[in-house]
Amino acid sequence: MKVLTSPSLWIVLLVVLAVALIPMIANLPALREELFVLLMLIILASSVNIIMGYTGYVSFGHIVFFGIGGYTGFFLVQTLQMHVALAALIGGGVASLIAFLMGMPVLRLRGAYFALATIGINEAFRTLVTNIDQLGGAVGMLLQFSVYDAYGGAKEASQLAYYGIILVALLTITASFMIKKSKFGLALMAIREDQDTAMVLGIDPARAKVMTYAISAFFPALAGALFFFKNGNIEPGPAFELHRSIEALVMVMLGGFGTVTGPIIGAFVYERLRGFLITDPTFSNAHLVISGALLLIIVLFVTAGVIGWLRQQSPVLRRYLE
Amino acid sequence: MNFEVLIASSIDGLTLGFVFGLMAMGLTLIFGVMKVINLGHGPFIVMGMFAVLVLSQNLGINPYVALPIVIVLGLVTGIVTYFVAVHRVINAPELTTLLATFSVNMMLIGALTILFTTSPRGLSLELPSFRAGTITVLGTRVVAVLIASLVTGALYAFLYRTHTGKSIRAVANNRAAAELMGINSSWILALSFGIGTVLAMVAGSLLATLFGFTVLSGGGLETKSFVIVVLGGLGNPTGALLGGIIIGLLESITTIFMPVSYVPVFEFVVFILILLFRPNGILGAR
Amino acid sequence: MILEIQNVSRRFGGLLALDKVSFTVKENEILGLIGPNGAGKTTLFNAVNGVFPPTEGRVIFRGADMTGKPPFALAQMGMSRTHQIVRPLNELTVRENVTVGACFGREKHGLDAASKIADEVLEFVGLKDRAEMLAAKLNVAQKKRLELARALAQKPILILLDEVLAGLNEQEVAGMVAVIRKVRGQGVTIMMIEHLMHAVMNLSDRVVVLDYGAKIAEGTPAEVSANERVIEAYLGDPKVAQRFLEGG
Ligand SMILES: Nc1ncnc2c1ncn2[C@@H]1O[C@H](COP(=O)(O)OP(=O)(O)OP(=O)(O)O)[C@@H](O)[C@H]1O
Ligand SMILES: [Mg+2]
Numbered sequence: 001m002k003v004l005t006s007p008s009l010w011i012v013l014l015v016v017l018a019v020a021l022i023p024m025i026a027n028l029p030a031l032r033e034e035l036f037v038l039l040m041l042i043i044l045a046s047s048v049n050i051i052m053g054y055t056g057y058v059s060f061g062h063i064v065f066f067g068i069g070g071y072t073g074f075f076l077v078q079t080l081q082m083h084v085a086l087a088a089l090i091g092g093g094v095a096s097l098i099a100f101l102m103g104m105p106v107l108r109l110r111g112a113y114f115a116l117a118t119i120g121i122n123e124a125f126r127t128l129v130t131n132i133d134q135l136g137g138a139v140g141m142l143l144q145f146s147v148y149d150a151y152g153g154a155k156e157a158s159q160l161a162y163y164g165i166i167l168v169a170l171l172t173i174t175a176s177f178m179i180k181k182s183k184f185g186l187a188l189m190a191i192r193e194d195q196d197t198a199m200v201l202g203i204d205p206a207r208a209k210v211m212t213y214a215i216s217a218f219f220p221a222l223a224g225a226l227f228f229f230k231n232g233n234i235e236p237g238p239a240f241e242l243h244r245s246i247e248a249l250v251m252v253m254l255g256g257f258g259t260v261t262g263p264i265i266g267a268f269v270y271e272r273l274r275g276f277l278i279t280d281p282t283f284s285n286a287h288l289v290i291s292g293a294l295l296l297i298i299v300l301f302v303t304a305g306v307i308g309w310l311r312q313q314s315p316v317l318r319r320y321l322e
Numbered sequence: 323m324n325f326e327v328l329i330a331s332s333i334d335g336l337t338l339g340f341v342f343g344l345m346a347m348g349l350t351l352i353f354g355v356m357k358v359i360n361l362g363h364g365p366f367i368v369m370g371m372f373a374v375l376v377l378s379q380n381l382g383i384n385p386y387v388a389l390p391i392v393i394v395l396g397l398v399t400g401i402v403t404y405f406v407a408v409h410r411v412i413n414a415p416e417l418t419t420l421l422a423t424f425s426v427n428m429m430l431i432g433a434l435t436i437l438f439t440t441s442p443r444g445l446s447l448e449l450p451s452f453r454a455g456t457i458t459v460l461g462t463r464v465v466a467v468l469i470a471s472l473v474t475g476a477l478y479a480f481l482y483r484t485h486t487g488k489s490i491r492a493v494a495n496n497r498a499a500a501e502l503m504g505i506n507s508s509w510i511l512a513l514s515f516g517i518g519t520v521l522a523m524v525a526g527s528l529l530a531t532l533f534g535f536t537v538l539s540g541g542g543l544e545t546k547s548f549v550i551v552v553l554g555g556l557g558n559p560t561g562a563l564l565g566g567i568i569i570g571l572l573e574s575i576t577t578i579f580m581p582v583s584y585v586p587v588f589e590f591v592v593f594i595l596i597l598l599f600r601p602n603g604i605l606g607a608r
Numbered sequence: 609m610i611l612e613i614q615n616v617s618r619r620f621g622g623l624l625a626l627d628k629v630s631f632t633v634k635e636n637e638i639l640g641l642i643g644p645n646g647a648g649k650t651t652l653f654n655a656v657n658g659v660f661p662p663t664e665g666r667v668i669f670r671g672a673d674m675t676g677k678p679p680f681a682l683a684q685m686g687m688s689r690t691h692q693i694v695r696p697l698n699e700l701t702v703r704e705n706v707t708v709g710a711c712f713g714r715e716k717h718g719l720d721a722a723s724k725i726a727d728e729v730l731e732f733v734g735l736k737d738r739a740e741m742l743a744a745k746l747n748v749a750q751k752k753r754l755e756l757a758r759a760l761a762q763k764p765i766l767i768l769l770d771e772v773l774a775g776l777n778e779q780e781v782a783g784m785v786a787v788i789r790k791v792r793g794q795g796v797t798i799m800m801i802e803h804l805m806h807a808v809m810n811l812s813d814r815v816v817v818l819d820y821g822a823k824i825a826e827g828t829p830a831e832v833s834a835n836e837r838v839i840e841a842y843l844g845d846p847k848v849a850q851r852f853l854e855g856g
Contacts, residue, residue, distance in 0.1 A: 052417070058416065058417045058420065060420070105598050106594075106598070108598075109597060109598070109601070111415075111416050112353075112357070112359050112416045112420075112556070113556075113597055113601055115359070115416065115417075115420065116359070116548055116552060116597060117594055117597045117598070119545065119548065120548070120549075120552075120590050120593040120594045120597065121590075121594060123545055123586070123590045124587060124590035124591055124593075124594065127583070127586040127587040127590060128587045130583055131581070131583050131584055131587060138583070181719075182719065183711050183718060183719045183722070186704065186707065186708055186711060186719065187708070187711070187712065189697070189699075189700055189704075190697055190700070190708045192699075193697035193698055193699055193700060194695055194697055194698075196659070196679075196695075197691075197695045197697065198697075198708070199659075199678060199679040199680045199683075200657065200659070200679045200680075200683060200688075200689060200691075201680075201683060201688075201708050201709050201712055201713065201758065201762065202680050202683035202684050202709070202711075202712030202713045202714075202716075202762060203680055203708070203712045204678070204680050205680075242541075242545075243541075246361075246424055249417070249420075249421060250421060250424075253417075253421055257417075258699075285435075285436050286432060286436060287432070288428050288429070288431055288432025288435065289428070289429050289432035289433055289436070290432075291428055291432075292425045292426070292427070292428030292429035292430075292432060293425070293429060295421065295424070295425040295428065296406075296407055296422060296425035296426070296429075299411065299418055299421045299422045299425060300407075300410050300411060300422065303414070303418065315740075
């Protein structure tokens with residue numbers, strides 16, 4: 001595949017990989033925890049960008065797939081002693097399947113109606129899981145410590161999860177790039193611009209959208225499975241946290257809607273900024289107010305996001321910055 | 323099944339439903355007029371709660387007497403919010419306005435947390451209850467229904483009887499045409515946002531007279547408003563009122579038949595089904 | 609026979625926008641479709657290519673019954689169209705717009721082949737130097753050419769042109785007319801809606817006239833311009849009648 005040899009992709013992958021490996025080489029467990037969350041957000045934001053930035057469908061409740069993957073993976077690891085890698089893959093498959101089945105009706109909705117429906121789906125899953133005793137109900141599940149023994153102990157298990165999340169992040173970025181550069185991606189962008197015209201030009205939007213939705217559900221589910229495995233417990237609240245979902249949209253906007261690097265930069269900036277505001281004594285109280293104000297400024301004045309803005313500045317950047 | 327339990331639950335649900343309806347009308351009015359889903363709706367509701375709290379506890383004003391002040395506060399908050407956060411992007415794709423109003427949500431929740439922390443609050447309000455046989459209706463509920471009805475009536479009178487109200491409906495119907503007729507749409511949009519905010523805040527104040535609350539109570543009430551609004555048809559105030567009553571009844575009556583924790587599952591499934599099969603709400607045509 | 613339109617009606621609520629219209633389009637001809645404003649010409653295109661399926665009647669394209677099939681099915685079978693009110697894919701470049709046509713039209717090319725075709729077609733319609741521009745940034749005349757380029761890149765058997773000459777100046781009209789002739793020269797069948805009478809009368813082999821949704825005349829340009837019902841229909845609209853008499 002020609003796209004896979006593109007320097008625009010390799011540079012991004014190498015930078016992400018290099019940063020992600022710092023805590024492993026320099027042995028900084030605290031940094032590793034931070035980067036785990038950052039990689040997870042990159043996965044979430046990039047996935048949201050595939051359905052929202054490329055296709056124009058604002059999936060507000062996208063976190064539902066993170067939760068579905070998390071619960072599926074956790075359940076399999078816990079009750080069947082399945083290896084976490086396999087459990088995560090099955091979680092991804094389940095999330096994609098659910099996205100596929102729900103996508104068929106839901107993706108017929110346009111604009112605000114679709115956004116609302118995805119919120120409804122997330123809330124429905126959250127409240128449903130709260131009622132299922134086999135999944136621990138409202139209090140959730142706690143991983144038996146012995147499960148980690150199969151991986152050589154808790155420390156090793158959490159290292160494995162970290163390598164896993166790096167891999168998933170790199171895969172998500174690659175998928176995002178390949179879609180953007182493919183014929184399929186062109187169809188998505190045509191749908192985003194004007195679905196009726198896309199149809200007149202020969203594109204079957206229903207099929208393209210539902211496939212995209214299933215793809216964009218896969219990666220967050222893997223991330224969810226790894227995250228909750230590492231944490232050792234899972235609860236409905238954190239698994240299906242609508243607020244997180246909206247933050248992912250913010251990251252996409254911040255970095256640049258419809259670009260490959262945008263969600264990565266967006267996740268990085270957002271997470272760093274929040275970290276700074278929360279820990280800095282002068283700002284910690286006001287961190288929500290400040291983040292909100294910054295978001296508003298971006299929404300009102302820098303609609304293209306960081307990467308989008310850079311791409312507008314010169315043809316060279318437009319060529320190499322995806 | 324006990325008949326009296328059913329009656330009592332129905333009355334409970336009905337009274338709560340009126341307040342829910344009022345709350346959702348705020349959201350649906352804004353959507354109806356400018357096609358914006360206001361993600362600041364939850365914090366507006368919470369602002370109403372804390373406004374009565376401060377006015378009654380710190381300034382000693384009776385919560386009900388404080389309502390006119392809440393209304394003025396809501397109007398100002400809404401209009402300012404519109405011009406600061408919404409006006410510039412009013413014609414942008416929905417994602418933009420969703421995020422703009424979400425930023426308002428973040429700022430308000432942040433500010434309210436600084437001012438009040440997230441610890442639980444409540445109003446201590448003593449009103450006589452009404453009794454018939456074994457059925458008791460709390461006085462606060464009766465007053466809440468009366469006020470909710472009064473505000474709804476005033477809203478309709480305003481929308482259908484006054485010149486400004488008619489302008490709002492004209493803008494909701496077709497903004498471009500309304501502008502051609504000489505209506506200043508910016509001002510009308512700002513005013514509508516203000517009225518939507520007033521409805522949310524008054525509903526919040528009334529809810530504060532019924533239940534305990536925190537700065538974070540808005541999230542759940544906001545999603546509930548979404549459900550109600552979709553049930554009644556996005557942009558349809560009468561539908562929202564009806565939707566509120568349905569949800570209020572549903573939440574109180576279904577608890578007799580199913581575990582309380584299943585009620586929200588049921589609600590959200592209905593919500594999705596309505597979006598799919600009756601996108602104009604239960605009242606609207608297909 | 610490329611296209612057979614049989615008794616096609618289309619209703620919008622109480623309005624009968626098309627009333628049992630029947631005619632056929634033959635291979636490699638240019639068929640002009642004329643009629644006063646609101647006659648139902650664009651609606652006929654929409655009914656034929658599946659945007660608004662007919663409420664009654666059949667559309668047979670290349671021997672297959674395509675009534676009510678979605679627009680992409682018709683596009684993939686070789687029917688492309690332009691829009692009277694231009695519909696560029698705004699945030700895509702001009703080249704990308706045209707590449708979409710080549711990728712998903714009749715020949716379904718891969719991305720590389722498609723973008724080569726796009727460049728050829730852009731050269732053909734004279735938009736080559738705008739290839740890198742965002743489609744939103746084009747002026748109206750250029751957007752009209754983009755519509756045509758996109759439709760041509762689909763490598764159609766039949767192309768439906770909806771007022772591609774409207775709003776162009778004299779020189780641009782001449783250029784576009786030449787382009788249309790060349791397209792036909794490549795073996796493409798053309799059905800075109802046009803208000804500009806001298807152009808449509810010059811270009812068309814045959815002309816179909818619609819009025820209030822019904823077909824009122826069909827024939828060679830000479831036959832049609834002599835037809836009393838046609839003149840009467842246009843006399844209802846003096847400005848057009850003027851142009852019609854001058855041009856015809
Ligand atoms: N989607 C629609 N919904 C309702 N009515 C429509 C729709 N599309 C067209 N019409 C109506 O159908 C009639 C025919 O319209 P159409 O656009 O086909 O006319 P036309 O012949 O193309 O006119 P013009 O020369 O002005 O382009 C008009 O009365 C129009 O208002
Ligand atoms: Mg027309």
